[in-house]
Amino acid sequence: MKIVVACKWAPNPQDAEVRPDGTVDWSRSKSAVSEHDPVAFEVARRLADATGGEVVALSVGPAASDTPLARKAMLSRGADRLVLVADDALAGLGSTAVAAVLSAAVRAVGDVDVVLTGPESVDNGDRQVPMTLAGHLGWPGLGAVGDVQAADGGLVVERATDRGVQVLDVTGPAVLAVAADAVVPRVPGMKDILGAAKKPTDVLALAGLDVPAPVAAAEVVGTARPAPSARGRHVITTADPAAAAAELVDALRAAGAL
Amino acid sequence: MNESTQDVLVLVDGDAAVAGPVAVARAAAAPGAAVVAVVAGARAVADAVAASGVDRVLWLGEPGDGVPVEALAGAVAEVVAGAAPRLVVATTRDGGRALAGAVAARCGAPVLTGATDVSATADAVEVRRDVHGGIAVRTERVTGGPAVVTVAPGGVAAPAAPVAVEEVAAPGPAAAVRVREERASGRASVDLGGARVVVGIGRGLKAREDLALVERLAAALGAEVACSRPLAEGHDWLTKDRYIGISGQHVAPDLYVAAGISGQVQHMVGVAGAKVVVAINSDADAPVFAQCDHGVVGDLYTVLPALAAALEA
Numbered sequence: 001m002k003i004v005v006a007c008k009w010a011p012n013p014q015d016a017e018v019r020p021d022g023t024v025d026w027s028r029s030k031s032a033v034s035e036h037d038p039v040a041f042e043v044a045r046r047l048a049d050a051t052g053g054e055v056v057a058l059s060v061g062p063a064a065s066d067t068p069l070a071r072k073a074m075l076s077r078g079a080d081r082l083v084l085v086a087d088d089a090l091a092g093l094g095s096t097a098v099a100a101v102l103s104a105a106v107r108a109v110g111d112v113d114v115v116l117t118g119p120e121s122v123d124n125g126d127r128q129v130p131m132t133l134a135g136h137l138g139w140p141g142l143g144a145v146g147d148v149q150a151a152d153g154g155l156v157v158e159r160a161t162d163r164g165v166q167v168l169d170v171t172g173p174a175v176l177a178v179a180a181d182a183v184v185p186r187v188p189g190m191k192d193i194l195g196a197a198k199k200p201t202d203v204l205a206l207a208g209l210d211v212p213a214p215v216a217a218a219e220v221v222g223t224a225r226p227a228p229s230a231r232g233r234h235v236i237t238t239a240d241p242a243a244a245a246a247e248l249v250d251a252l253r254a255a256g257a258l
Numbered sequence: 259m260n261e262s263t264q265d266v267l268v269l270v271d272g273d274a275a276v277a278g279p280v281a282v283a284r285a286a287a288a289p290g291a292a293v294v295a296v297v298a299g300a301r302a303v304a305d306a307v308a309a310s311g312v313d314r315v316l317w318l319g320e321p322g323d324g325v326p327v328e329a330l331a332g333a334v335a336e337v338v339a340g341a342a343p344r345l346v347v348a349t350t351r352d353g354g355r356a357l358a359g360a361v362a363a364r365c366g367a368p369v370l371t372g373a374t375d376v377s378a379t380a381d382a383v384e385v386r387r388d389v390h391g392g393i394a395v396r397t398e399r400v401t402g403g404p405a406v407v408t409v410a411p412g413g414v415a416a417p418a419a420p421v422a423v424e425e426v427a428a429p430g431p432a433a434a435v436r437v438r439e440e441r442a443s444g445r446a447s448v449d450l451g452g453a454r455v456v457v458g459i460g461r462g463l464k465a466r467e468d469l470a471l472v473e474r475l476a477a478a479l480g481a482e483v484a485c486s487r488p489l490a491e492g493h494d495w496l497t498k499d500r501y502i503g504i505s506g507q508h509v510a511p512d513l514y515v516a517a518g519i520s521g522q523v524q525h526m527v528g529v530a531g532a533k534v535v536v537a538i539n540s541d542a543d544a545p546v547f548a549q550c551d552h553g554v555v556g557d558l559y560t561v562l563p564a565l566a567a568a569l570e571a
Contacts, residue, residue: 013390022394095369096362103363120505125391125524126371127505128362128408131355135335135363140328140435143352144498156438159352160491162499164443168326172434181492215366216403221384224395226523231535235553237542244554245564248536251552257513257534258479258569 001053001150003044004115006102006133007037007074009065010123022223031065033073036118038185040178043148044116045078045186051150056109057082060101062091066203075196076188082199083109087206094218095128102129103136104209114155115175119143127177134175136212141175142168146182264291266378267338267346269361271353272299272327274306277451278412278508279347279354284311286345286376286383296337297423298330298357304423310415318428324438327353329431331360337428339364344404345376345383349411350505362406370398372504373407383407392504392523410508410528413451445497448482455481455513458502458529461488462518462539462558466495471562472517478569479515486525502528518558521546538562 011029018024044055057079059065066086075082085105090098106112115137120127127143134141146165147158154171160179186192234251238244252258266283270276276295283293292313297304304317318333338346338361348358350372362369374395375386383405386397450456457476463469469483476483483500490501502509503525510531517538519525526549529535537550540557547553554561 013393016390016393018394022396024390024394095371096367099359099363123390125505126369127350128355128359128369128371131359132362132369133359134356135331135360138332140432141331141356141359142326142328142435143355160498161352161440162447162497163440165441166326166437167439167441168435169438170435174434179491181494212363213366214368214403216368216400216405218368218370218398218400218405220396221399222386222397224397226388226392226395226527229549231549231551233548233550233553235537235542235547235550235555237555239556241556241560241564242568244556244561245568248552248554248565249568252513252534252536255534255551 001051001113002111003048003053004056004058004112005040005044006058006115006117008034008121009061009070010034010121012122018225022225035122036180038077039182040116040118041077042183042185043178047148055079058105060085060090063088071201072196075199076192082201085204085206095126096132097214099129099132099136100212102133104211113173117177119177119180130175130177139173139175143177145176145178263342263344264288265294265343267343268295269348269357270295270297270307271357274303275411275414277415278409280311280415282376282409283347286378298327298334308423309417309420311418315423316426317423319425321431324436325431326437328356329435331356333428335360335364345378346406348408350408351411358406358408365404367404367406369406371408373409376407388527392527413449447497447499450482450484450507450509453482453511455479456484456509456511457481457515458484459517460486460519475562475566478566486519516546520544521549
C-alpha cells in the first residue's frame with residue numbers, strides 16, 4: 001500500500017505579531033512540522049507496517065520551506081521518503097491553489113492508495129485543503145478520522161460524528177484528514193533523526209507538474225486587528241465563593257441577563 | 259438549469275441545521291436574487307430545508323442506505339457548476355467542508371472558511387473572516403469566478419412557509435465509500451444555536467466526572483453545556499457539536515458563562531456574538547478576564563457550586 005502524508009512546514013501564530021494595520025509579522029515565529037501532522041504520520045506508519053506498505057511524506061511550500069532541518073523533521077516521524085515542491089510561487093496561496101498543487105504532486109508520485117493529512121495547518125487553520133484535495137483528485141474525502149485499517153481491497157475507516165462514531169468501507173483511493181486525537185504520535189528519537197538524514201528526498205519542479213488552473217482569484221483588500229473587547233470587565237476577586245457568587249448573581253440580575 | 263448567476267447557493271450536507279449559511283446567503287443576495295439550497299441527503303432533510311426561509315430547494319434525490327454525504331460531493335459539484343453562481347455557502351461541518359472542497363476543485367474557486375461577513379456586488383464577492391487562528395481579521399475580494407464560503411452551521415432556522423422541493427438530475431453517489439456501522443456515543447447531541455444561555459467549560463475541569471458540577475450550574479441557569487476544543491477533541495468528554503471555537507460552533511446566546519476557559523482567541527471568536535459574557539477562572543491574569551462583562555477570580559470547583567446554589571435559592 002502506498003500512503004502519502006501531506007504535511008506542512010509552517011509557523012505557529014502564537015509566536016507571530018499582528019501589526020497595528022492587521023498584517024502579520026511572522027519573523028519571530030519559527031517554522032516546524034505543523035502541529036497535528038505527526039498524528040497523520042503515526043497513523044500512516046501503523047497502516048504501512050500492517051500492510052507492508054510505504055509512507056511518502058509530501059510537502060509543498062515556498063522555496064524557504066526546503067531546508068535540511070525541515071527535511072529531517074518530516075522524515076523522522078515514520079516516512080520512508082520525502083517528496084517536496086518548493087517554489088516561491090507557492091507562498092501565500094489559498095487552499096484551493098495549494099490543494100491543486102498537492103493533487104498534481106500526488107499524481108506525480110503515482111499509484112497512491114491513500115492520502116493522510118492532519119486536521120488543519122497550524123498557521124492557517126482553514127481545515128479545507130484535505131477536502132479540496134479530494135475534490136481535485138476526484139476521490140472521497142473524509143475528516144475527523146480516528147482509525148484506519150486495511151481490509152480486502154480497501155480500507156475500513158472510523159470517524160467521529162456529532163452523534164458518535166461511524167465506520168466506513170472505502171474502496172479505491174481516498175483522502176483522510178485525521179482527528180488531532182486519533183493516536184498519540186511517536187516523539188522522534190536520536191535514531192529516527194539520524195535515520196532521517198539517510199532517507200531519500202525528491203524535489204519536484206512546479207513547472208513540471210500538471211496543476212489545475214484556478215478560475216476565480218481572491219485578493220486581500222483589507223486587514224485589521226480583532227476589535228478590542230467592548231465588554232465591561234467587572235471582575236470580582238472576593239475570596240469567599242458564596243459571596244462572589246451572590247455578587248455575580250446580583251450583577252447579572254441588574255443587567256437583565258438572568 | 260437556468261439559475262441566474264445572481265442567485266446564491268447554499269450547500270446542505272445531509273443535515274437541515276443550516277440557519278447560519280441561509281442567513282449569510284440571504285444577506286449577500288442582491289434584491290430579486292434567490293437563495294437556492296442544494297440538498298445532498300434524505301428527502302426529510304430537503305423538506306426541512308424547504309421550510310427554513312430559502313427560495314428554492316434543489317434535491318439530488320434519495321441517496322440510499324449507508325451513503326455518506328461525502329459520496330455525493332462530486333454530484334453536488336456538478337449541480338453547482340451547472341448553476342454557475344457567484345457565491346456558494348456551505349457549513350463548517352466535516353460534510354460541509356467536503357462539499358465545499360468538491361465545488362472549489364470543480365469550479366476553480368477559492369474557499370474562504372469561517373466567514374463572518376459576506377457581501378456581493380455585480381462582479382465581486384467580499385468576505386471578512388478571522389485568519390491564522392483568530393489573531394487577525396482579513397477581507398478578501400473574489401473576482402473572475404465563483405466564491406465558496408463556509409460559515410458555522412447555526413441551528414435549524416425558524417420555520418417559514420415551505421417552498422417546493424425540486425428533484426434535479428445529478429450523477430449518482432460515488433460507490434467508493436459506504437457506511438458499515440454507526441456507534442452512538444450515548445451522549446446527548448445539542449443545538450447550541452438555539453440556546454438562550456450557554457455554559458462553556460475548558461481545561462480547568464480536571465476529570466470527566468466533574469462535568470456534574472457544570473451540569474448542575476447549567477440546570478440552574480436553564481443553559482446548554484458547551485466546551486473548548488480540548489474537551490471535545492482530545493479528552494472526548496463532550497460531543498463535537500458542543501465545541502465552541504473558530505473551527506467549531508459560533509453562538510450568540512443572551513448569556514455565556516466561560517468556566518475554566520483561559521480565553522484564547524480561537525475559543526472566544528465563537529462567542530463574540532454573546533450579549534453578556536461571564537468568566538470564572540482561578541488565574542486572575544487569564545486573557546478571558548479582558549473579554550468578559552463579569553468575572554469571578556476563583557476555583558471553578560468552589561465557584562460553580564456556589565453560583566448554582568445562589569441561583570437555586
